[in-house]
Amino acid sequence: MSKNWRPATTLVHGGTLRSPYGETSEAIFLTQGFVYESSEAAEARFKGENDGYIYARYGSPTNDMFEKRMCMMEGAEDARAMASGMAAVAAAVLCQVKAGDHIVAARALFGSCRYVVETLAPRYGVECTLVDGRDLANWEAAIRPNTKVMFLESPTNPTLEVIDVAGVAKLADQIGAKLIVDNVFATPLFQKPLELGAHVVVYSATKHIDGQGRCLGGVVLSSKEWINENLHDYFRHTGPAMSPFNAWTLLKGMETLPLRVKQQTTSAATIADFLADQSAVAKVIYPGRKDHPQADIIAKQMTGGSTLVCFELKGGKEAAFKLQNAMEIVKISNNLGDAKSLITHPATTTHKNLTDEARAELGISGGTVRFSCGIEDTQDLLDDFARALKAI
Numbered sequence: 297m298s299k300n301w302r303p304a305t306t307l308v309h310g311g312t313l314r315s316p317y318g319e320t321s322e323a324i325f326l327t328q329g330f331v332y333e334s335s336e337a338a339e340a341r342f343k344g345e346n347d348g349y350i351y352a353r354y355g356s357p358t359n360d361m362f363e364k365r366m367c368m369m370e371g372a373e374d375a376r377a378m379a380s381g382m383a384a385v386a387a388a389v390l391c392q393v394k395a396g397d398h399i400v401a402a403r404a405l406f407g408s409c410r411y412v413v414e415t416l417a418p419r420y421g422v423e424c425t426l427v428d429g430r431d432l433a434n435w436e437a438a439i440r441p442n443t444k445v446m447f448l449e450s451p452t453n454p455t456l457e458v459i460d461v462a463g464v465a466k467l468a469d470q471i472g473a474k475l476i477v478d479n480v481f482a483t484p485l486f487q488k489p490l491e492l493g494a495h496v497v498v499y500s501a502t503k504h505i506d507g508q509g510r511c512l513g514g515v516v517l518s519s520k521e522w523i524n525e526n527l528h529d530y531f532r533h534t535g536p537a538m539s540p541f542n543a544w545t546l547l548k549g550m551e552t553l554p555l556r557v558k559q560q561t562t563s564a565a566t567i568a569d570f571l572a573d574q575s576a577v578a579k580v581i582y583p584g585r586k587d588h589p590q591a592d593i594i595a596k597q598m599t600g601g602s603t604l605v606c607f608e609l610k611g612g613k614e615a616a617f618k619l620q621n622a623m624e625i626v627k628i629s630n631n632l633g634d635a636k637s638l639i640t641h642p643a644t645t646t647h648k649n650l651t652d653e654a655r656a657e658l659g660i661s662g663g664t665v666r667f668s669c670g671i672e673d674t675q676d677l678l679d680d681f682a683r684a685l686k687a688i
């Protein structure tokens with residue numbers, strides 16, 4: 297299989313394994329176990345003398361295809377498919393820390409990611425410092441000799457802040473810590489954290505990779521060495537494996553990923569510009585617009601904008617609720633990356649568990665709205681916004 301394929305080709309053909317039937321589409325291997333030709337063959341398999349499968353919690357053919365296709369896309373040596381994005385994040389963090397270690401993470405994290413580092417890890421004796429990730433000086437000030445893991449998301453949810461991945465990776469290297477990047481918002485098409493120096497990349501495949509609202513999935517990608525030394529045993533013995541059915545669904549999703557993300561990004565950019573001109577809108581944050589606060593970092597580390605738009609309404613929560621309720625095509629949902637356009641009011645949903653102060657730190661106010669652009673006709677979406685804005 298060619299390493300020189302461009303993304304659209306890799307996402308259709310990468311990692312494909314064909315059974316003796318020569319099926320066109322990837323096969324679903326819904327099996328828990330595997331049989332051996334002889335006792336000696338079983339012994340050899342368990343000794344690791346041949347590469348076959350042992351048990352679906354460890355690995356299986358459909359999951360293998362998904363992992364290989366993701367590796368080719370990401371430029372990673374190895375990967376493990378997981379049942380959800382959170383299974384992937386929790387595994388990536390917890391598989392490499394022990395009591396006495398320290399984590400530094402950006403405070404602008406997906407809620408459950410923040411729980412893993414801020415609440416869960418400390419219960420096991422792993423301390424965590426959260427920083428405003430936009431300023432490298434904050435990362436530098438927070439690292440300690442026992443810092444083992446650094447963790448960030450870029451662009452962030454929901455305010456689409458951007459963090460200098462290469463800058464943080466360099467700081468991690470200075471003390472031998474590992475940088476994990478949650479690359480969900482950028483998608484594998486627009487940002488390559490491993491090339492920027494990160495050590496581990498995680499995805500919720502639930503988002504753009506499925507992209508059609510069907511199943512949960514996650515994946516952790518890194519070097520063979522990191523996976524063998526950290527994730528391999530954790531993964532086998534704690535059991536976050538992905539269902540082969542979901543791996544198959546996600547393989548199908550990957551085939552159309554570039555088409556969907558291109559359409560979603562083009563529409564999102566058009567809608568961001570439209571919103572920026574509206575009198576009811578105080579502010580639009582969109583990676584790709586010249587007025588994004590970190591436009592220089594975006595130019596350095598991303599090759600595309602975003603399928604998401606964050607904006608703030610002058611009328612606060614009341615205006616946000618009115619707008620959402622008046623939309624016809626765009627549905628109210630906390631999910632993102634879907635073919636269907638979705639709109640969320642973070643302060644009362646995804647970020648309701650944070651204190652008012654923590655929300656303010658993240659730039660989330662009553663008027664903040666997050667829009668995940670789907671693949672509908674751009675003009676229909678613009679019309680939907682124009683009509684709903686009149687309802688405010």
Ligand SMILES: *Cc1c(COP(=O)(O)O)cnc(C)c1O
Pocket residue numbers: 380381382383385406408409449453478480481500501502503512513514
């Ligand atoms: C959705 C999401 C997750 C969690 O993924 P699930 O598949 O829902 O478990 C983690 N990080 C980010 C940035 C996400 O958007």
